[in-house]
Amino acid sequence: MRSIPRRPEATRLGVAILGVALATVACEADVAAPLGPRREVPPTQGGVLRSAFFTDVRSLDAATAFDTASAVIEGLIYDQLVTYDRHGKLSPQLAESIEVSPDGLRYTFTLRRGVLFHDGAPLGADDVKRSVERTLHPDTPCPVPSYYERIVGWGEYHEGRAPELTGVRVESEHVVSFQLAQPDATFLHVMALPIMAPVCESAGRTWTREFSRRACGAGPYRLVRFEHGDAVEVERHDGYWQSGKPYVDRIVWYLAMQPFTQRFKFERGDLDYIRELGEADSLLYRRSAAWQGLGEWEQPLSTFGVFMNAELRPFDNRHVRRAVAFALDRDQLAQVRPGHVAPTGRMTPDAIAPEAVRDVGQRHDLDRALEEMRLAGLAWDPATRTGGWPEEIEYLAILDSFGQQAGELLQQQLARIGLRVRIQLVGFPTYLARTGRRRTVPMGSVGWNADYPEPSTFFEPILTSRAIQDEESQNASFFSNAELDALLARARVTTDEAERGRLYRRAEEIVRDEAPWAVAYSYRYFELWQPYLHGYRPHPVLQQDVRFAWLDRGARPARAGLFPWRRRSGRTTLALATVLP
């Protein structure tokens, strides 16, 4: 009987490859060096900038896209009448000037001359009206049309009872006005959302699903390619109204890319800028001396914490809510993800908090927490571990979110004051459904991102009586406070900044004292870029604003490429030579 010859060399090779692989992974305790030198170069045109998102982009139609990823790309394709400057202050963009009537009911925008859409057509006042009407049309699946409910005629138009939005008037070829039914201090902020961006005439007067693929606006870049789950590619709009800008020829944004893949690509120059680093990777880069000056924390515009349902026991007792707010050790929570989690006891994030509210907020004080439990009639004796609330309390969190980790820590912290917490983990849709249903969830993780950089966005949609519904309530704590409702309504129509500051200070005090939320932290990302990327720093309001970045192409090493056998034969050979004896 013949035997099949053994191939010991093949076995040895296999073992060698496996060993090298495991050793490579095990030794990966540092990050690759920055690619190329950092040189001070003036803005120059040319080059391709690449980045990536973990998520997909839902749509690029200005009227419908509202998620974070879409907003970043929309910032490249569309310009609005108004935007935010480098300091996060409102500033005209396509408007040359903005005039507000003394009663605060009329906003008149005078448009810049010489603004061209990507299709070459000049921007006029009628384009603004057409675009606004398209967004607010009853057939357009705009996620937030009610932001504009104060425009005169909004209700009739949005419900299909009127052929036009009467509150938006074309005054002349380059002047358009918006008439409001009531003063609205947030109006310019909602006008700064990409949703209100003027779009090309090819978009039509009503929404069509095709426009997302051929999005056309007056922004610095025009859309070349948009493939769901793959990439968005834009190229410089040569007719852009800011002479000489933008600088980069083309920007490619890869979609649905895993954070570890983003890191791998970033370190070999397939990505030039990165934001979605994993926790460990972020820490490695932050600690690396070679990367100092090439990364920065973004300003968080979000607030997270724990909501307590004021209609359910034991949180219908304000002393119990206050006890939770005092028991929550925010600094300990921040240690779970150092840097990314910034502890806070205030609803309004630092970036947009008026000066008047900066010293207000909840704080950790275990003795006060125990005292509040005593006042609630639920005194807890830490020595004998007796007393407290006798039943377990359900804490609802989204599976795999930081709210889950926060819940685990909260479980330990609340045990010190006699509250036993049982963590219930669900998917995001279930979380939304359950927290929005009345008398259902006693407590859980909660967070809110700024719709626009204005304090009202952290109170009105989530803590007012108006936000309470039997189903789909946005006020997850079902907290109702007449004073808070009244002062927020006043703040909405008050244009005096000092007075608004005082009103929001009082709002913060009410949240601190009544504790519908135990406010806990803001979440922020660390952004990193290669040394040859210039002109980019995290914007205080606009996320990942790379519109006017430029590349030092002389300092940029040759790019490896997505398919390395085409351009990387040298390295491939070297790698083979390294592995094979």
Added chain:
Amino acid sequence: MSWLLRRLAVSAFTVWAVVTATFVVFNVLPEDPARVIAGPQARPADVARIREQLGLDRPLHVRYGRFFGGLISLRPPADPATDSAVRIGGVGLDLGVSYLRRRPVTELLGKALPPTLLLGVLALIVQVVVGGVAGCLAAARRNGLLDWGTVALTLIGISAPTFLTGLLLQHFFARTLGWFPLDGYGATWGERLHAAALPAATLGLFGAAYYTRLVRDEMLVLLRQDWVRTAWAKGLPRWRVLVRHALRNALMPLVTVVGLELGGLVGGAIVTEKIFRWPGIGSLSVDAIVERDGPVVFGVVLLLASTVVAANFLVDLAYAVLDPRVRRR
């Protein structure tokens, strides 16, 4: 002929039952797709408007009737600009429009299917070839070093989760050696085959480990059979005895498993597709489920159920080819 008709009827019923069950479960869940679409920031009035636009405010039976009623159409579209059906000849298949992406589901599936089929076929080749060869060799060297090594490796292969295998392959062969792209699909067929190597290996190695065990065990039984002993006694070459007499018979259970796994390969490559950013059905379906994009979920389920049913049908036919006794019956 009656057997064929009966099989077709059972197949159609199976597909209908699976899609109906998915439809019912999906719609009775206490979750609101309109809320997910609008986002947590959207005001209740805006959510209600989206619900109305999508027809989610209508009763379940109306939605069910609309879904199945509009599935097959023989008439030309009233408005070609808004038509979401794919037409083959005069027959249109309409799975509706994705809630989130606002694209016809048939278009999304049409784009996701070729990458999935490419990946599935390559993975199948990996697992059948590696599993068949390794299983055959291990059986031929029973209780030898090769056999023990193969058994140990298959245990590792079966135990290692796909995400670990995928990450290791990506890290070593794409990142460190640079032999393959880290992720992506590619624009040309050459690029696609190159890009598919690591995801196919990731997906295929798990199955290969399983197939190796299957073939090995089957071969060990067959090698003790009389006709194999006769073959040895006739002095046939070793490879011929192993391949022609034993392996061919050992392939019968393998074919059964391959048929059953085909559907799994189409829809079950979720983790692999995510790691390698492969734009297939797996990625599409997991996104749709997470975001409660009903029309896409129903479309994927319809496709997968049809694939599994069709694969089983093909397995029955394959039996007839591989085993003459089945053909005679």
